[in-house]
Amino acid sequence: MPLITIPNTALTPTPEQSRAFCAQLEAGDILYFPATPVPLTADDTSFLLGQQQTDSSLHKNIAYKPAIDRLSGFDAKTADPAAVQRLHQIMRGYSASVVQFLARFLAPYQQHWKLDYASFRPQEEQNRDLPLRRRNDLLHTDAFPTRPTYGARILRFFNNINPTRTRDWIVSDPFGATVRQFAPKQIAPRPGSALSRIGKASARAIGLGAAIPSLKRSPYDDFMMRFHNFLKENPTFQTDCPKYPFQFPPNSSWMVYTDTVPHAVLAGQYALEQTFLVRPEAMVRPEISPLKILEEIAHAPLV
Ligand code: SIN
Ligand code: FE
Numbered sequence: 001m002p003l004i005t006i007p008n009t010a011l012t013p014t015p016e017q018s019r020a021f022c023a024q025l026e027a028g029d030i031l032y033f034p035a036t037p038v039p040l041t042a043d044d045t046s047f048l049l050g051q052q053q054t055d056s057s058l059h060k061n062i063a064y065k066p067a068i069d070r071l072s073g074f075d076a077k078t079a080d081p082a083a084v085q086r087l088h089q090i091m092r093g094y095s096a097s098v099v100q101f102l103a104r105f106l107a108p109y110q111q112h113w114k115l116d117y118a119s120f121r122p123q124e125e126q127n128r129d130l131p132l133r134r135r136n137d138l139l140h141t142d143a144f145p146t147r148p149t150y151g152a153r154i155l156r157f158f159n160n161i162n163p164t165r166t167r168d169w170i171v172s173d174p175f176g177a178t179v180r181q182f183a184p185k186q187i188a189p190r191p192g193s194a195l196s197r198i199g200k201a202s203a204r205a206i207g208l209g210a211a212i213p214s215l216k217r218s219p220y221d222d223f224m225m226r227f228h229n230f231l232k233e234n235p236t237f238q239t240d241c242p243k244y245p246f247q248f249p250p251n252s253s254w255m256v257y258t259d260t261v262p263h264a265v266l267a268g269q270y271a272l273e274q275t276f277l278v279r280p281e282a283m284v285r286p287e288i289s290p291l292k293i294l295e296e297i298a299h300a301p302l303v
Contacts, residue, residue, distance in 0.1 A: 002029045002171065002261075003246060011037050011105065018107040022284045025106075025155065028174025028261045030246065036159050036253035037105075038097040040272075044090045045161055049270060051083070051122055058083055062120040064091035066099075073119075091118055091272075098157050098274040112282030114152065116275035125167075126267040133229055136265050139172055139238060142258040143228040148221035151291040151303045152277040154259035158248070159272040166247035167268030173242050175260035175290050179227070179297075182237045187230050189223040191300030220291055220302040224259065231262060260290050 004024055013021065021031060040048070051058045058080075062073040071088040095118040103110045125136065132138070142154050160167040172178060217225070231237055241262065248254055248268075256263065283289050295302050 002174075002244060003032050004029050006031055006033050008033075008035050008037070011101075013105060013107075015107060018105065019284050022106055022108050025255070025257055026153075026283055026285045026288060028257070030171065030254050030256045030261070032246075032248070033253040034249070036251055037101050038094065038159065038253065039251070040090070040094065040159075040161060044093075045163070047086060048090065048120065048122070048161060048272075049163070051087070058087060058122075061123065062087065062091070064088070064095055064118040064120075066092075066095045066115050066118065087120070091120060094118060094159075094272050095274055102157065102276070108284055109155075109276070109278050109282045112279045113155070114277040114279070116147070116154075116277050118272070118274040121271040121273065122269065124267075124269045125265045133232055135232065138232045139170065139241065139243075139262040139264045140228050140231045141175065141178075141224070141260060141262055143221070143224040145225060148217040149224075149259075149277050150218050151220055151280045151289075153257055153280075153283070153289065155255060155276040155278050156258045157253065157255040157274045157276075159253050160248045160250055160268065160270070161272055162268065162270040163250050165268060166249050167271055168266045169246045169248065170243045170264050170266065171246065171256075172244070172262040174262075176288060176293050178231075178237075178241065178262055179290075179293065182234065182241070183227060183230065187223070187226045189294045189298040189302055190219050191295075191298045191302055218303040219298075220294060223294055223302070224290070 006021075010017070025031060058074050060073050062071065064071050069092065071084065071091060074084065074087075076084075095115075098118070099115065128135070128137070130136075142156075144154075158167070246254075280286065280289060280291055286292055291302065
C-alpha cells in the first residue's frame with residue numbers, strides 16, 4: 001500500500017528524515033497525517049461548513065492565489081462581501097500555515113518551489129455532473145491546461161475538514177509503471193516540437209479571446225496534458241489498472257505528487273488544498289521524475 005502514516009511525534013524530522021520523506025513522495029507514496037499538522041480553528045471550520053447554506057455564490061470551488069493574495073471562483077455580484085472577506089482571511093491563513101509546515105517538513109524543497117493556488121472544495125464529490133475531462137472520479141494524473149510547469153512537479157497538500165465523513169480516494173501505480181503500460185504511440189512525447197500555444201478552448205476558459213503567444217507549453221507539458229485526458233478517456237485503464245482505495249478521515253491531512261500518482265476522488269465534501277510546483281533541481285530522486293522518464297522514452301530533452 002503506497003500510504004505512509006506520519007504520527008504527530010514525527011512532525012519535526014531531521015535533515016535525513018526530511019530527505020527520506022521527499023524520496024517517498026517522489027516514488028509515488030502518499031504521506032498521511034491522521035491528525036492534521038495545520039488545523040483550522042473551530043470557528044473557521046464552522047464558517048466554511050456553513051457556506052453552502054448561507055451563500056450559494058460561495059459554495060463553488062474557491063481558489064486562492066497566494067502570490068497576489070486574491071480569492072476567486074465566486075460570483076462577486078451576489079456574494080456577501082463580509083463572507084468573502086472572512087473566506088479570504090481563512091484561505092490566506094491556511095495557505096501560510098501549510099507553507100510554514102512544509103518549509104520545515106520537506107526542507108530539501110524549500111526555496112525550490114513556486115507556490116501555486118490553494119482551494120476550498122465544498123461540493124459533494126459523489127455523482128458530480130462534470131464534463132468527462134473535468135471529472136475527478138476517474139483516475140488521472142494532474143496537468144494544468146493554462147499553467148505549464150516546464151518539468152516542475154505538482155505537489156498537493158489536503159485537509160479533510162468534514163467533521164463526520166471521510167474523503168474517499170482511489171490511487172493507482174505511479175507514473176513510470178502506468179506510462180509504460182498504458183501510454184500508446186499516438187500520445188508519445190514529441191521532442192523537438194516548438195513550444196505549443198495554449199489551445200483556443202483553454203484560452204477562452206481563462207477569459208482570453210484567442211491563444212496568446214506568452215502562454216506556451218513545453219513538449220513535456222503537452223505530453224502531461226495529453227496523458228491526463230488519455231487516462232480519463234481510456235476505459236481499459238480505468239477498469240484494468242491496479243487500484244488502492246483510501247478513506248481519509250475527518251481532520252486528517254495527506255500529500256502526494258498528483259502529476260504522477262493516478263488518483264480519483266469518489267466521495268467526500270469539504271476539503272482544503274494547497275498546491276506547490278516543485279522545480280526539477282530540488283528532486284532528491286530526479287531519475288524517477290516524469291521529466292526524466294519521458295526524456296528516456298523520447299531520447300531527447302522535453303523542456
Ligand atoms: C483531484 O485532484 O483530482 C481531486 C482531489 C480531491 O479534491 O480530493
Ligand atoms: Fe486531480
